[in-house]
Amino acid sequence: MLDVSGHGVGAALVGFHLNFLTQQWIATRPLAEQNHLLEYVKWINAEMEQEYGQMGIFLSGIFGLCDEEKEQLHLISTGSPPPVVQTDSFHTIEIKNSLALGVISPANFSVNTLTTKTWKRIIFFTDGIYEIQTPSKEMLSIPGFLKILDKLEKDGLFSLVNLYNRIAKEYSYRFEDDVTIFMLEKKQ
Numbered sequence: 112m113l114d115v116s117g118h119g120v121g122a123a124l125v126g127f128h129l130n131f132l133t134q135q136w137i138a139t140r141p142l143a144e145q146n147h148l149l150e151y152v153k154w155i156n157a158e159m160e161q162e163y164g165q166m167g168i169f170l171s172g173i174f175g176l177c178d179e180e181k182e183q184l185h186l187i188s189t190g191s192p193p194p195v196v197q198t199d200s201f202h203t204i205e206i207k208n209s210l211a212l213g214v215i216s217p218a219n220f221s222v223n224t225l226t227t228k229t230w231k232r233i234i235f236f237t238d239g240i241y242e243i244q245t246p247s248k249e250m251l252s253i254p255g256f257l258k259i260l261d262k263l264e265k266d267g268l269f270s271l272v273n274l275y276n277r278i279a280k281e282y283s284y285r286f287e288d289d290v291t292i293f294m295l296e297k298k299q
Contacts, residue, residue, distance in 0.1 A: 112191075112293045113172030113212075114237040125168060132158055148176045152187050152212075152220050159213030169211040173235050177227070177295075184233070184295075186223045192241065192253065195234040201260040203253060204233075232296045234260070239288035243278070251282070 113129065115122040136151055152174050159170060171190030178185065186194070190211035193203040206223040227233075236256070243251040259277060263269040271294050278290065 112235050112237070112291060113170045114191075114239075114289070114291065116167070116169050116171075116211075118289070121168075125163065125170070128162070129155065129159070129170065146222075148174060148185055148187060149220060149222050152189070153217065156189075156212045156218055156220070157216045160216035163213050164216070169213040171211040171238070175235075182227045183224050184227050186225070187220050188223070189220065192236060192238055195236070195257065195260065196230045197232040197234075197260070197264070198230050201234075201257050201264070203257075227297070230297070232294055235293045237289065237291045239286065239290035240278075240292070242286075242288050243282045243290070244285035245282070246285075 113126070115125045115129075117125075132155060136154065140147070140151075159168075163169070169190075173189070173191040173194065174187045176185045177183075186206055188206050188208045190208060193205060195201050196204050204225060206225075207221040209220045210218050240256050241250055241252050245251055245255065259274070260269070263273055263277065271292065274292065
């Protein structure tokens with residue numbers, strides 16, 4: 112999941128270009144192991160820096176590869192907020208963060224490997240979440256986001272649709288940035 116700097120058509124075209132590059136990679140190279148994920152992110156960074164570096168355009172985000180057999184999730188964060196995991200409650204996972212893509216090349220990236228055995232859900236989101244203004248004109252922040260998640264779960268209403276609806280209903284007209292939320296949920 113990526114968040115392109117800027118807004119509008121320009122940001123959408125960068126996203127489209129990234130999709131094209133990803134399809135090109137998948138058609139010619141494997142992406143089945145964590146070292147393949149690292150090679151892919153380094154390649155994407157070099158491509159983005161070459162194409163957009165002089166324009167000041169960059170991409171923050173998180174790349175992941177799930178190894179179902181080993182019950183592991185390999186993540187590379189490139190300036191992304193920390194993922195939220197639900198075990199009994201919701202909490203963030205501290206992972207090593209790298210530079211946003213397209214800032215410098217070559218850059219060092221770290222693969223963070225975590226087990227999928229103990230969690231129920233993992234939620235990825237863009238920085239637009241914690242930049243939402245509350246009615247008191249403060250930023251929602253990650254702890255504020257966790258409170259929303261906990262309340263929905265406690266009320267038995269947790270779903271991605273209800274989460275989006277709750278955020279839109281309570282914080283409409285207070286968005287400073289676009290908001291993207293992506294969730295992986297274990298099969299019961």
